[in-house]
Amino acid sequence: xxxxxxxxxxxxxxxxxxxxxxxxxxxxxxxxxxxxxxxxxxxxxxxxxxxxxxxxxxxxxxxxxxxxxxxxxxxxxxxxxxxxxxxxxxxxxxxxxxxxxxxxxxx
Amino acid sequence: xxxxxxxxxxxxxxxxxxxxxxxxxxxxxxxxxxxxxxxxxxxxxxxxxxxxxxxxxxxxxxxxxxxxxxxxxxxxxxxxxxxxxxxxxxxxxxxxxxxxxxxxxxxxxxxxxxxxxxxxxxxxxxxxxxxxxxxxxxxxxxxxxxxxxxxxxxxxxxxxxxxxxxxxxxxxxxxxxxxxxxxxxxxxxxxxxxxxxxxxxxxxxxxxxxxxxxxxxxxxxxxxxxxxxxxxxxxxxxxxxxxxxxxxxxxxxxxxxxxxxxxxxxxxxxxxxxxxxxxxxxxxxxxxxxxxx
Numbered sequence: 001x002x003x004x005x006x007x008x009x010x011x012x013x014x015x016x017x018x019x020x021x022x023x024x025x026x027x028x029x030x031x032x033x034x035x036x037x038x039x040x041x042x043x044x045x046x047x048x049x050x051x052x053x054x055x056x057x058x059x060x061x062x063x064x065x066x067x068x069x070x071x072x073x074x075x076x077x078x079x080x081x082x083x084x085x086x087x088x089x090x091x092x093x094x095x096x097x098x099x100x101x102x103x104x105x106x107x
Numbered sequence: 108x109x110x111x112x113x114x115x116x117x118x119x120x121x122x123x124x125x126x127x128x129x130x131x132x133x134x135x136x137x138x139x140x141x142x143x144x145x146x147x148x149x150x151x152x153x154x155x156x157x158x159x160x161x162x163x164x165x166x167x168x169x170x171x172x173x174x175x176x177x178x179x180x181x182x183x184x185x186x187x188x189x190x191x192x193x194x195x196x197x198x199x200x201x202x203x204x205x206x207x208x209x210x211x212x213x214x215x216x217x218x219x220x221x222x223x224x225x226x227x228x229x230x231x232x233x234x235x236x237x238x239x240x241x242x243x244x245x246x247x248x249x250x251x252x253x254x255x256x257x258x259x260x261x262x263x264x265x266x267x268x269x270x271x272x273x274x275x276x277x278x279x280x281x282x283x284x285x286x287x288x289x290x291x292x293x294x295x296x297x298x299x300x301x302x303x304x305x306x307x308x309x310x311x312x313x314x315x316x317x318x319x320x321x322x323x324x325x326x327x328x329x330x331x332x333x334x335x336x337x338x339x340x341x342x343x344x345x346x347x348x349x350x351x352x353x354x355x356x357x358x359x360x361x362x363x364x365x366x367x368x369x370x371x372x373x374x375x376x377x378x379x380x381x382x383x384x385x386x387x388x389x390x391x392x393x394x395x396x397x398x399x400x
Contacts, residue, residue: 005344007344008344008347011347011348011350011351012347012350012351012359014351015350015351015353015354015356015359016354017333017354017355017356017357018356018357018358018359019357019358020357020358020359020360021358021359021360022358022359022360022361022362023361023362024360024361024362024363025362025363050362
């Protein structure tokens with residue numbers, strides 16, 4: 001999957017029983033700018049994102065997923081500050097980052 | 108002057124006779140020869156039921172192309188039924204049923220057989236589809252099953268049945284397919300289209316490079332699917348629209364096939380031990396599974 005646009009993300013967000021979503025692209029910096037469309041979901045509990053062009057701005061859009069309790073970020077471009085900001089906004093959501101970011105506590 | 112009129116003396120006798128005639132309608136008697144012609148013996152009823160079942164079988168074969176029984180067995184059953192009907196005319200039993208009861212029984216049997224035939228046809232189609240998929244390299248896993256051998260099987264519902272029953276009706280009749288893994292390059296869009304024959308699939312994993320974006324976009328909707336994994340770069344917006352129709356989906360994994368040695372990504376969970384992959388009807392006499400690869 002090379003790209004996920006907002007319409008595609010909204011389609012996934014409308015799935016009434018979707019609990020776990022894994023989006024993985026081995027093409028580094030593939031486009032995932034439409035990830036904000038997932039913000040409409042109220043069922044997704046765990047989200048795993050790998051090898052996408054996923055930064056602090058995209059991570060911030062996930063704050064609106066009320067049902068979320070786990071986020072796995074693998075080979076993304078999030079920074080320690082971005083993760084800290086997310087944790088401050090959603091303290092009950094566990095954020096796992098790989099590879100570990102220097103200066104960021106593993107949760 | 109004290110003599111009673113004849114009518115008062117005859118009346119009780121006439122009443123007894125009427126009562127006896129009425130009793131013939133509801134109670135079995137030995138006077139079989141005095142039965143009205145619309146009464147049928149149980150043997151005749153059995154014959155007619157068998158004839159009705161054969162008729163349903165013939166209609167199912169010619170109307171839907173579903174072969175419920177083999178031609179030889181059908182011919183034998185037809186010959187036996189005709190013989191039974193001929194013999195039944197000369198054998199009389201005490202207990203009889205009315206024509207109305209017979210028609211009700213046949214109607215109920217026909218309705219039951221219609222549902223049975225439909226289920227059996229769908230299970231046979233599913234078995235055939237799974238057979239094709241497994242022969243071409245797919246990994247199929249049926250529902251939870253107990254100890255199995257060639258002689259006996261234990262179905263998903265806990266029934267113990269002779270192995271030949273499963274051979275006859277197909278594995279999917281008793282244990283619908285639950286998990287399917289399309290992981291060989293030879294598996295293409297035509298194999299993906301066979302999903303329309305699978306009724307209760309819960310988990311689907313697509314890793315084949317032979318499946319195109321068009322094939323994925325036209326993927327049949329399997330209503331009860333809960334776990335979908337697409338390990339292919341062919342996922343498009345149209346594919347996502349298709350996925351959006353899987354209303355029971357709980358877990359979705361969209362990835363790309365990783366090169367050897369590339370790191371990262373989440374580990375793929377193995378199949379549940381009770382859902383061991385097996386091709387249909389390929390069980391050893393010791394209950395171990397024989398891979399069809």
